[in-house]
């Protein structure tokens with residue numbers, strides 16, 4: 001079967017944790033963000049926004065991560081958190097920004113942000129850049145959320161680390177379609 005460019009790009013994509021400069025240039029970033037804005041979006045609420053963090057911003061993000069550590073964290077644990085945004089030349093913070101709507105609950109709006117973020121990541125990868133979606137405790141932290149200027153109703157859907165692939169990670173095994181698909185009623 002011949003494959004469309006989009007399906008090929010999806011099948012070829014892999015997350016890449018080992019990233020270095022240069023970050024995607026503005027034209028590629030804008031293209032990827034335009035792809036994000038094509039996500040399915042019930043009632044066209046546009047319930048997502050993105051923060052672009054690079055340069056000194058990565059140090060500030062690291063400071064926020066370190067400040068989010070629990071009171072009993074060791075200095076080594078804080079240091080690891082402080083350095084984690086420096087693993088890429090650019091971090092995109094995906095923010096679910098739900099509004100109150102009679103037919104679209106907040107969790108559906110978060111799904112739209114997740115779909116947008118997957119499109120964003122895929123577009124960066126299709127354009128030849130590496131990307132890795134990360135969360136962890138920092139994504140739930142009030143210190144980080146407030147430090148990034150999120151309002152009380154907003155949440156962090158992910159930190160997309162992006163840049164030039166340094167060394168490729170081994171391919172992740174993918175499940176067979178039959179493993180996660182069944183007919184209903186059987």
Ligand SMILES: Cc1cc2nc3c(=O)[nH]c(=O)nc-3n(C[C@H](O)[C@H](O)[C@H](O)COP(=O)(O)O)c2cc1C
Nearest residue numbers: 013014015016131132133134135136157158171172
């Ligand atoms: C919402 C979300 C959060 C994730 N958080 C992390 C994370 O904090 N650390 C991590 O190593 N991988 C995380 N991942 C997984 C990686 O982004 C990646 O998908 C995984 O390593 C599999 O690689 P692949 O995308 O090439 O299949 C997360 C994925 C999603 C969708």
